Amino acid sequence: NAGVTQTPKFQVLKTGQSMTLQCAQDMNHNSMYWYRQDPGMGLRLIYYSASEGTTDKGEVPNGYNVSRLNKREFSLRLESAAPSQTSVYFCASGEGQQIYGYTFGSGTRLTVV
Amino acid sequence: SQQGEEDPQALSIQEGENATMNCSYKTSINNLQWYRQNSGRGLVHLILIRSNEREKHSGRLRVTLDTSKKSSSLLITASRAADTASYFCATDEAGRRALTFGSGTRLQVQP
Numbered sequence: 001n002a003g004v005t006q007t008p009k010f011q012v013l014k015t016g017q018s019m020t021l022q023c024a025q026d027m028n029h030n031s032m033y034w035y036r037q038d039p040g041m042g043l044r045l046i047y048y049s050a051s052e053g054t055t056d057k058g059e060v061p062n063g064y065n066v067s068r069l070n071k072r073e074f075s076l077r078l079e080s081a082a083p084s085q086t087s088v089y090f091c092a093s094g095e096g097q098q099i100y101g102y103t104f105g106s107g108t109r110l111t112v113v
Numbered sequence: 114s115q116q117g118e119e120d121p122q123a124l125s126i127q128e129g130e131n132a133t134m135n136c137s138y139k140t141s142i143n144n145l146q147w148y149r150q151n152s153g154r155g156l157v158h159l160i161l162i163r164s165n166e167r168e169k170h171s172g173r174l175r176v177t178l179d180t181s182k183k184s185s186s187l188l189i190t191a192s193r194a195a196d197t198a199s200y201f202c203a204t205d206e207a208g209r210r211a212l213t214f215g216s217g218t219r220l221q222v223q224p
Contacts (some may be wrong), residue, residue: 058211101158
């Protein structure tokens with residue numbers, strides 16, 4: 001099925017460890033996004049990529065880096081994980097100007113101990 | 114900061130009843146969207162209403178938008194147990210390049 005694929009689905013890290021969350025879309029969308037979801041907080045934007053080759057900070061970028069590898073793939077990297085980064089991470093894709101809505105992946109549940 | 118704030122935070126109704134959720138926002142928008150999230154899953158786009166529209170329908174969903182009050186409502190008619198989920202509004206704000214999501218309403222439909 002067409003859509004957005006995220007890996008892994010679950011991950012436990014120790015404080016200070018690093019990891020990369022992978023995201024790939026086959027919708028041929030130009031824009032891709034990383035959000036985190038915490039209880040009672042809704043979704044907060046970490047980084048986004050309006051088009052291949054560009055990335056921009058969102059609301060909560062500290063502690064994260066991203067790479068837009070090509071049109072399909074947008075990865076999120078935690079260089080030195082902290083307990084405050086325990087969250088559910090969602091990748092999404094969409095056409096520019098948010099006209100048609102986003103397609104979301106199923107999420108990565110990350111726990112940092 | 115959260116742009117959209119949903120009200121109520123949680124709602125429990127019986128199957129067959131209507132469910133109404135509200136969303137308030139603070140700045141000028143190009144459009145407002147509603148998403149559903151089933152437990153443990155990603156968000157699914159339900160409906161989009163543009164800033165120059167006042168009402169929109171899609172199946173059992175009815176969305177209204179009042180830009181003068183900076184508010185929107187989502188009505189689900191004749192609810193079903195399968196409608197049990199969290200519902201989020203998201204705003205496309207003028208000058209921003211990504212949607213801003215609210216904190217959501219948890220809807221429980223009792224069979």
